[in-house]
Amino acid sequence: MRQRHIRNRDQIIAECGQCLIEDPAAFKGRWSEAFGRDAPIMLEIGSGKGRFITQMAEKYPERNFIACEGGFNVYPRILQKVTELGLPNVRVIGGYINDPQEYFSEGEISGIYLNFSDPWKERTKHRRLTSRQKLAGYRKICAPGAFLQFKTDNDELFEYSLEELAAAGLTAARVERDLHDSNLAAGNVMTEYEEKFTNGGLKIKYFCTYFT
Ligand SMILES: C[S@@+](CC[C@H](N)C(=O)[O-])C[C@H]1O[C@@H](n2cnc3c(N)ncnc32)[C@H](O)[C@@H]1O
Numbered sequence: 378m379r380q381r382h383i384r385n386r387d388q389i390i391a392e393c394g395q396c397l398i399e400d401p402a403a404f405k406g407r408w409s410e411a412f413g414r415d416a417p418i419m420l421e422i423g424s425g426k427g428r429f430i431t432q433m434a435e436k437y438p439e440r441n442f443i444a445c446e447g448g449f450n451v452y453p454r455i456l457q458k459v460t461e462l463g464l465p466n467v468r469v470i471g472g473y474i475n476d477p478q479e480y481f482s483e484g485e486i487s488g489i490y491l492n493f494s495d496p497w498k499e500r501t502k503h504r505r506l507t508s509r510q511k512l513a514g515y516r517k518i519c520a521p522g523a524f525l526q527f528k529t530d531n532d533e534l535f536e537y538s539l540e541e542l543a544a545a546g547l548t549a550a551r552v553e554r555d556l557h558d559s560n561l562a563a564g565n566v567m568t569e570y571e572e573k574f575t576n577g578g579l580k581i582k583y584f585c586t587y588f589t
Contacts, residue, residue: 378403380416382450383450383453383454386449386453386529387452389453389457390453390456391509392460392498393453393456393457393460394456394458395460395461396459396460396464396467396468396469397452397456397468397469398411398468398469398470401470401472401479401480402479402480404480404482404498405479406481406482406485408441408443408468408481408485409441410465410466412441414441416439416440416441416466417440417441417487417488418440418441418442418443418475418485418486418487418488419433419440419441419442419443419486419487419488419489419490420430420442420443420481420488420489420501421442421443421444421445421489421490421491421492422445422472422474422477422489422490422491422494422506423445423446423491423494423506424444424445424446424455424469424492424567425446425448425451425492425568425569425570426451426454426455426458427444427446427452427454427458427469428458428567428568428569429490429492429566429567429568429569430442430455430467431455431458431459431462431464431467432566433490433566434459434462434464434466434542435462435464436566438466440466441466441467441468441556442466442467443467443468443469443470444467444468444469444470444504445469445470445472445474446469446470446471447471447472447473447474449471451471451524452471453471455467455469456469456471457526458538463542476514477514477515477517477518478514478517481518481530482518483517483518484518484519484520484521485520486515486518486519486520486523487517487520487522487523487524488523488524488525488526489507489519489521489523489524489525489526490526491507491525491526491527491528492527492528492529492570492571493530493568493570493571493574494506494507494527494529494534495537497529497531499533499536501550505534505537505538505541507527507534507537507538507541507542507543507577508541508547509544511524512541512542512545512547513545514571516545516547516588519588520588521588521589522530522587522588522589523587523588524585524586525547525585525586525587525588526583526584526585527583527584527585528556528568528571528581528583529582530570530571530574530579530580530581531582535554535582535584538584539552539584540579542584542586545555545589547586548586549584549585549586550587551583551584551585552583552584553583553584554580554582554584555582556581556582556583557575557580557581558580559583561583564582573586
């Protein structure tokens with residue numbers, strides 16, 4: 378995501394930073410304490426400005442949501458949205474997540490969302506969030522039955538991700554190459570990029586898999 382400098386970044390963090398988790402590793406194995414309640418935890422990696430995660434948190438108040446966004450000038454926008462909407466069930470990690478096991482213990486996560494993930498270019502293939510190595514890492518932090526959902530506009534990244542899924546021993550429970558023209562469309566929550574690409578005429582690709 379293109380990072381525009383935000384002039385009032387410090388002020389946003391001071392005013393809206395209650396949901397910001399400064400030291401995520403400190404909550405490993407006890408994320409329910411960060412929320413003040415026990416509830417299934419959904420993790421989005423690469424949340425952008427937080428439109429998806431805040432709408433999901435409104436839609437599913439009985440679930441806890443963690444937005445992880447590395448963009449220095451991007452994640453404050455999530456803090457703003459969470460504060461404006463008064464959402465008690467969202468926490469934000471302001472930083473890039475590399476090894477999820479640094480922050481989460483075995484079985485702690487009930488669902489992972491990867492929406493329009495970057496990097497996606499061929500030369501940065503090894504850093505993609507859907508590589509078999511990353512999938513193996515997600516498996517370690519996910520509870521049995523937890524899901525991983527992936528959306529992208531990028532055909533090459535999508536086919537690569539399906540191949541990596543199989544290589545990681547996972548089966549796609551659902552594959553849609555035109556999400557908005559499927560019966561999942563009615564319940565679909567759009568991300569910022571999704572809206573942009575859809576308006577540009579691109580088809581949104583989607584898959585979902587479950588960890589055992
Ligand atoms: C193309 S944007 C998509 C944003 C949003 N998901 C959407 O669909 O509108 C991808 C975002 O993922 C973030 N990102 C990429 N890798 C990440 C990682 N390992 N941890 C946290 N954020 C990451 C980038 O900073 C960027 O803001």
